[in-house]
Amino acid sequence: MDGDDRGTGLQKTAREPGLVWCYRCDEKGVSVLDAALPPPDTPFRWIHLNLSDQRSLRWLEERPEFGPSIHALMLTRDSHQRCVVEGGVVGLLLHDFERGFDPSSVGRIGSLHVALSDGLLVTGRYRPLHSADLFRARLEEGEAAEDAETALGVLLATLTDSMGSLVLDLTTELLDAEENLLVDDLAPDTRRLIAARRRAAQLHRMIGGMRATLQRLERQPGLPPELAPVAQRFQPRLSALDTDIVAAQNQLKLLRDELDLQAAQRINSNIYLLSILTALMMPATLVTGFFGMNTSGLPFAQGQHGTLMATIVALVSAGGSYWLLKLMGLVRRQ
Template sequence: MMDESEALRESVQHPAAIWCYSQADQGVYQLDHREPPADLPFRWLHLNMADQRSLRWLDTQSGAPPRLLAVMHGREGAPRFEMVGDALAFTIHDFERDFELNTTNRVGALHVMMRPGLLITGRIRPLRGADLVRAQLEQGPDIQDATQALSLLLDTHIDGLAGLVADLGTQLLEAETELMEHDHMPDSRELMGARRLSAQLHRMTVGLRATMQRMEREPRLPESVCLMARNLLPRLVDMDTDIVAAQHHLRQLRDELDLQAAQRTNENVYLLSVLTALMMPATLVTGFFGMNTGGLPFAQGASGTFMATLVALLAGALTWWLLRIMGLVRRK
């Protein structure tokens, strides 16, 4: 039996695979976490790039040239695309996932490298699209080469983003309906989250479009890969159009909220101004009768307080009448 030291050396030679897909014969596939044999017609390895074993395996056993390794080792940043010979590598961005939540608002990078018979994908933290791809693979699709695997990966990724775009549009439409029909103010934090999500989706879509355009125009790529990229571009254009429409809808909703807030502020200021104008004569009267000087009216009679109160009320009523005559009091 293999002792612990030999088992450790054996494990170090293999990448930290999250899952691996391989197909030996027509319709016979395997999906698990073990590295498939190198002599199979097609292999797909999804690696944990936060583990040094994956980085070491890429450098020593993947057969990738240095330019492609630089793409695979890159951190989350701008999308990249490189091609050397018959191999290519690029990065796309997707939302990260947590154990408790399906999707977070953090954006991570999925690194992809393809050469004949091999597709390698890797991420540092769990990504939404990668989990959706595995769910597709568990249903047993017939993937016979790297081009079909890449098509499945990109189709699933775009479908996932399109679902988020549709949910965003529905959220904004419901918020607008609640505001217009039920006068229910949406939570400002939800609108800020929607604005951030739309900006993230827009950046992802623009970056993926640029990558697909590079692939479509690359003369060294097989025609099947160029055709796949060409077919995906209209979907990305339509999705980006929906994102821009959602951003425009969000701006209109924010403008409506700002308009209503300004209207409520003006109404409050108007009410306070009217109250101030009505109270000024009464304040003047009470101030006058509060002077400790001789000869004040109503100072000697038993009904002096009543008479002073009546004068204050009459002064307020006179002020109200003058404001109505001058048109400074609006009628509902």
């Protein structure tokens, strides 16, 4: 009997998907967030899957409401942002930052797979994403997700707020770096500027792609009418964020130009100083070279103060060179 129960439990475990967390909302509006698969008769369910688990792929294949296009979008490894509407089910592939061991850190761009039908929202990822924790935090704080419309609004709002926070942090970092450079003459770390440039390019790609995806979703003929206003509502803010990130990229370019200009000025100053020193030392070098010849009839060779006299001639020649350069306007204060 125990063996039969163990075998039944193993079969049940094999059929369940690789869950990260689940959310359900019943008829009374009571919401529960846990790690167990909600009952099929629950009015609304939000299931977040680990797509690297083969059980999740098998579970998605068994969903009768997901057509071939939705199924292919949920399983694809392609990271291109796009949308699909098939049989009243909305499929989205959106960008998000991958998360490492530190939940507050963000890294490479990953993909969030979304399938939304009446009463069911399925999200999945192949690698841990930054937004998954934000989704869960909002739901734990009592964010309403009672149907497909409100759940899609929570999902898009979370992604938009997350990218908006990253854009604000990037803009603030660049403003501080520019202020330190222009006021305190403190040059920023080059590695931080390279990281900021990479982050700006990532955000521009993510925000622009998400806005274009929502625009295409709004024009899909089979889109449920209650979801069209949700897709339209976030487009102005994404457009504003895209404008902000382009402005941050331009600010970063100006900051790099200022750093390059200051570096060029320092190089020019050093070259100018070396040129003046070379011009001053050249006559003295010529004098010392002349008196260093082992030939007969050299001036001051027979006297007691020949070395002193040669030194005076070298200094006078160097001073004459300096006076001549100043007279020609080639010596100036830096």
